[in-house]
Amino acid sequence: MSAETLALVLVIVTALGFDFTNGFHDTGNAMATSIATGALRPTIAVALSAVLNLAGAFLSVAVALTVTNAVVHVQQSDGTPNPDLVSGGGRGLMMIVLAGLIGAIVWNLLTWLLGLPSSSSHALFGGLIGSTIASLGWSGVNWVGDGSKLDGVVGKVILPAVLSPVVAGLVAAVGTWLIYRLVVGVAARFTQNGFRWGQVGTASLVSLAHGTSDAQKTMGVITLALIASGHWHSTTSIPLWVKLVCALAIATGTYVGGWRVIRTLGKGLVEIESPQGMAAEASSAAVILASSHLGFALSTTHVATGSILGTGLGRPGAEVRWGVAGRMVVGWLLTLPAAAVVGALMWAIGHVCGTTGGPVADFVILLALATAMYLRSRRNAVGAHNVNDDWHGMPQVAPPEFVTGGVS
Amino acid sequence: MSGGAALVHDLRFTLEAVWKVLLASLVLGAGLPAIFALGIRSLAWGAGGEARASEGQPGHAPGNRAGRVIAGVLFAIVLYGVASGILFIIASGQGKDISFAHVVPTIHG
Numbered sequence: 001m002s003a004e005t006l007a008l009v010l011v012i013v014t015a016l017g018f019d020f021t022n023g024f025h026d027t028g029n030a031m032a033t034s035i036a037t038g039a040l041r042p043t044i045a046v047a048l049s050a051v052l053n054l055a056g057a058f059l060s061v062a063v064a065l066t067v068t069n070a071v072v073h074v075q076q077s078d079g080t081p082n083p084d085l086v087s088g089g090g091r092g093l094m095m096i097v098l099a100g101l102i103g104a105i106v107w108n109l110l111t112w113l114l115g116l117p118s119s120s121s122h123a124l125f126g127g128l129i130g131s132t133i134a135s136l137g138w139s140g141v142n143w144v145g146d147g148s149k150l151d152g153v154v155g156k157v158i159l160p161a162v163l164s165p166v167v168a169g170l171v172a173a174v175g176t177w178l179i180y181r182l183v184v185g186v187a188a189r190f191t192q193n194g195f196r197w198g199q200v201g202t203a204s205l206v207s208l209a210h211g212t213s214d215a216q217k218t219m220g221v222i223t224l225a226l227i228a229s230g231h232w233h234s235t236t237s238i239p240l241w242v243k244l245v246c247a248l249a250i251a252t253g254t255y256v257g258g259w260r261v262i263r264t265l266g267k268g269l270v271e272i273e274s275p276q277g278m279a280a281e282a283s284s285a286a287v288i289l290a291s292s293h294l295g296f297a298l299s300t301t302h303v304a305t306g307s308i309l310g311t312g313l314g315r316p317g318a319e320v321r322w323g324v325a326g327r328m329v330v331g332w333l334l335t336l337p338a339a340a341v342v343g344a345l346m347w348a349i350g351h352v353c354g355t356t357g358g359p360v361a362d363f364v365i366l367l368a369l370a371t372a373m374y375l376r377s378r379r380n381a382v383g384a385h386n387v388n389d390d391w392h393g394m395p396q397v398a399p400p401e402f403v404t405g406g407v408s
Numbered sequence: 409m410s411g412g413a414a415l416v417h418d419l420r421f422t423l424e425a426v427w428k429v430l431l432a433s434l435v436l437g438a439g440l441p442a443i444f445a446l447g448i449r450s451l452a453w454g455a456g457g458e459a460r461a462s463e464g465q466p467g468h469a470p471g472n473r474a475g476r477v478i479a480g481v482l483f484a485i486v487l488y489g490v491a492s493g494i495l496f497i498i499a500s501g502q503g504k505d506i507s508f509a510h511v512v513p514t515i516h517g
Contacts, residue, residue, distance in 0.1 A: 059498055147414035150425065155418035163422065167430050175438035182445040186452040194448040198441065201490060209497050279441050286437025287429060289493055292500060294432075296425040 003356040004089025004229060010359045011094055011225045014101045014366065016249045019218040021108040022120040023053060023253020026214065028262035029117070029284070029304035030206035033277035035387060036266030039196040040203075042257075042384035048200075049207040050255035056211020057247030064216035065223055065235055070156040070297065071125045072096075072132040073140050079235040081228040088355070090228025095350050096131045097225055098359055102366045103127025103343030107335060109373045115260040115268070115382070115395045116331040119299035124217060125157055126336035130343030134351075149295075153336075156297045161332060164287065164298040165306030172283035172307040176314030179275045195274035202281035207254075209288050210300050215250045219243055259382040260395055265305065267391045268324045270312030279314065280307040302332065327394065440489045447482035450475045 001009075030052075031045040040048065065079035074096055075081055085092035104120070104127035111118040132140040145151025150159075183191050222242050226232035232239060266272065272280070284300070284307045291298050305328060312320035349365065350358030380395055454475025 056497070144414040144418055147417040150418060150421040152414070152418065154415060155421065159418065159422040163426050167426065167433060170430070171433045171437040174434060175441045178438060178442040179445040182442060183449055186449050190448055190452040190455070194444075194451070198444050202441075205490065205493055205497075208494065212497055212500070275445070278444070279438070282441045283433065283437040285493060286433040286435075286440075289496055290432035290436065291425070291429045293496065294425045294428055296422070296429055 032265035052207035053211035054251035057215035099131035099346035100128035126339030127343035130340030168306035169310030172310030173314035
């Protein structure tokens, strides 16, 4: 296998790995509330969400080939890679994409380990920004766009991240308040059943929308790598097999279920009742669809978290755990820079190790980090069996002896 | 265009988009659930009996046909909203609805 082919294969495998973490990190966005209120059994909820993500991924025939253009300058506006990055089988582009993807995966796994919902698209953008800065310098980053449209790191990442949870929270709070006002005095038999149906329906909408929007990103990245290496030439369509494997990767990830994140969203942030669950998912679905209609790029995670928080504010007497919310906000602030640092480091390591050794070295580091975090998660595993247990604080992942370097 | 001017444009585009998103989301994301809640209330009214037990007429409230009819209409409105949402997801998935290149959505055939 030539060095170019090896790099391409590693990029594709890593991209699918990212897609998988994208799926399991975001299961909770749609299903945490239904699981917490008992509207759906945990295993049924993740299976339903997985099927809808799969369907959503296949629904998207639109080509998201220009996905990286929002934040970095490695592609031209028609989606083809920059000419100076494609020499030698697209080596320059491969390293940037591979390092960026690894930055995104590492951050996704770390936040999952900590039970923090964090945006997979921000992680991807962060990783790509870091590897691009390392490779091309600061000018390789599309900070604010050219002023003709909402674009760049500021327009596509930072502003939406600040505003979307607020909008979603407000809508969910209003919805929750209205619902509770409107069903005062109605027997629990009616409200329980009715709102459980409403909850499952709205959560399904969120899952479907997620599959449509998020699977596309990985499809775009893989197709970009195929174009850079000369294996694909169209900028208006993507290979069927790419669509197939991406859809399967995100659906498998969703089915595996990021239980630690589901638990935080469903039990940690707010104690949720069925009417609140429906209000939260309805708000999420409406905000996601309305903003994608208006070209306002936002993260499903930020919207879902804002909605759940809002539904806690809208129900009189509901407890919102602001400590948990604060940790999430810190996680969001760190997502982009943290993924960027890992992306930049990975690019540097890959650069030092050379054409063949670089991608391999990066990939081995990714495997080592992923394995370490997986093993660490087993020490206090969260799964379908204990996802709804009473909340006693965020998962402890760094006991004192771990921090001080002792062996446990 | 300079970075500073582009930044100002980003802010302006964002503000233009945000209030539209907020308005649409309030109607769809809070309005439809409220209609759904009204539907449940009508359903309970229609069923009578213990459904409204906590309204101070334990077990004696009569059933009401109108309640069930109103509930049906309200649920139909909600279903229509949800179906529109699914249609929108499908349409945008086919690349037929929106383009992310413009704040004012560009329709593609």
